Amino acid sequence: MxxxxxxxxxxxxxxxxxxxxxxxxxxxxxRAIEAFKTQDVELAKEVKADDAVVNALQLKIDDxxxxxxxxxxxxxxxxxxxxxxxxxxxxxxxxxxxxxHLAKAxxxxxxxxxxxxxxxxxxxxxxxxxMLRGAVAAYLNRDVEEARRVAALDDAIDRxxxxxxxxxxxLMRERPDQVKRAARLLTTSGFLERLGDHMTNVCEAxxxxxxxxxxxxxx
Amino acid sequence: MSxxxxxxxxxxxxxxxxxxxxxxxxxxxxxxxxxxxxxxAGAAPGAAExxxxxxRGLDIxxxxxxxxxxxxxxxxPRRSVTAIxxxxxxxxxTALRAFNRMNELIPGTKTGGxxxxxxxxxxxxxxxxxxxxxxxxxVFQKPNPFPxxxxxxxxxxxxxxxxxxxxxxxxxxxxxxxxxxxxxxxxLKQSAFALSGGQQQRLCIARAIAVRPEIILMDEPTSALDPxxxxxxxxxxxxxxxxxxxxxxxxxxxQAGRVSDSTAFLLHGELVExxxxxxxxxxxxxxxxxxxxxxxxx
Numbered sequence: 001m002x003x004x005x006x007x008x009x010x011x012x013x014x015x016x017x018x019x020x021x022x023x024x025x026x027x028x029x030x031r032a033i034e035a036f037k038t039q040d041v042e043l044a045k046e047v048k049a050d051d052a053v054v055n056a057l058q059l060k061i062d063d064x065x066x067x068x069x070x071x072x073x074x075x076x077x078x079x080x081x082x083x084x085x086x087x088x089x090x091x092x093x094x095x096x097x098x099x100x101h102l103a104k105a106x107x108x109x110x111x112x113x114x115x116x117x118x119x120x121x122x123x124x125x126x127x128x129x130x131m132l133r134g135a136v137a138a139y140l141n142r143d144v145e146e147a148r149r150v151a152a153l154d155d156a157i158d159r160x161x162x163x164x165x166x167x168x169x170x171l172m173r174e175r176p177d178q179v180k181r182a183a184r185l186l187t188t189s190g191f192l193e194r195l196g197d198h199m200t201n202v203c204e205a206x207x208x209x210x211x212x213x214x215x216x217x218x219x
Numbered sequence: 220m221s222x223x224x225x226x227x228x229x230x231x232x233x234x235x236x237x238x239x240x241x242x243x244x245x246x247x248x249x250x251x252x253x254x255x256x257x258x259x260a261g262a263a264p265g266a267a268e269x270x271x272x273x274x275r276g277l278d279i280x281x282x283x284x285x286x287x288x289x290x291x292x293x294x295x296p297r298r299s300v301t302a303i304x305x306x307x308x309x310x311x312x313t314a315l316r317a318f319n320r321m322n323e324l325i326p327g328t329k330t331g332g333x334x335x336x337x338x339x340x341x342x343x344x345x346x347x348x349x350x351x352x353x354x355x356x357x358v359f360q361k362p363n364p365f366p367x368x369x370x371x372x373x374x375x376x377x378x379x380x381x382x383x384x385x386x387x388x389x390x391x392x393x394x395x396x397x398x399x400x401x402x403x404x405x406x407l408k409q410s411a412f413a414l415s416g417g418q419q420q421r422l423c424i425a426r427a428i429a430v431r432p433e434i435i436l437m438d439e440p441t442s443a444l445d446p447x448x449x450x451x452x453x454x455x456x457x458x459x460x461x462x463x464x465x466x467x468x469x470x471x472x473x474q475a476g477r478v479s480d481s482t483a484f485l486l487h488g489e490l491v492e493x494x495x496x497x498x499x500x501x502x503x504x505x506x507x508x509x510x511x512x513x514x515x516x517x
Contacts (some may be wrong), residue, residue, distance in 0.1 A: 003450045003451070005457055006453075006457050006478070067500070070497075071477060072477050
């Protein structure tokens, strides 16, 4: 007979819920990318509306985790796993916000001709999406190696961001009539850069959960 | 034993009270207990089904006049674990013992109010306390196996209750239900005293369920046990509640948090708060509950 059956059952349920939340955010992000690529305003609006669902999932998971701490007195690794849940849901919720930011950019930029920076934003979002999927998998599998691999992907997002900023500054100098659009590109890029940081945070939380140490995966 | 068993003595009692012998059989709808009766404070958290036990205005005084339990009304949902917590002397054990008339063994105890089991007050004149205890079993703080073999500890209660089936099978299934079978199957003829404290307590639970009760009362069942044995008993409760209703008194509130579905907080013999355990531990409504749970109690 294994011990602490109830605690284990409830923690497994929480892990499922985190997976559900991660999947939902990933879907939103994919749809936001699609809306951005195809200038699909309706799809972008759906992504915006879905944010409330993601937020509600976070609150539900956090409440359940808090109740488990109150009723089951977890210690050591069990406690770290529960503390990690708060970190993971917090960062997933922020990732959901960034999906919304991309969707909003899709709405605002709809009708504009295609542009090189748009492709950079798409690539950043795609990489963010890959990081999200990998980070949630690393969390569920308690896989520190995977967490480190996923965190390293953030470099690609940062490089795109830097290049985009340079290009957009250039654009602003040359085409004052395009400043409004350029500013939107800059902020959107900033949000996607943060998306990578949030997924890195999840990866760091996985290392903390498994090894009990705080690490900085992307100095 | 017939399929139906009489709780009442045949001494001119008005009602032929019968309940299914199989604990897994649902409550006879014709009993018609109204779960909505009783003060709000005592309403079973979220219980729609007919309750396992409906306590109304239970009032208990000892011979010296001390009023240990004051007007306690509580509804206990079926097949769940309900914990009663509170500081020493709050009346929780006294209340528990009243549920199957164990306080009568303490001279001078006065009990008022009702304890309704299948709609019948177990304190009605004509109700046989021995039969009450057969349907509402008890497990005590200190393991108290009989000075007999492991096998006989299980078989004895069933035998005097008229069990005529395969005794070895009953012993085996009872021991399996408490996850003790693998540990003792090769020494069933040895004295129960040869077992560890934790094993003895699980044997006592097996003994309690061998007579197929509906309710098992537990009075601090792990306070004499080490942490590993405690954990085994706690896990066991999660299994047992699929078939039995469990009411556990514990001075260890963390244990109440871990094992129970509902928790009642008693103070000075009064019910302060009764709620789903998750609610009570996360966001208690009464400040006294909050203070007790968080250790700020004077």
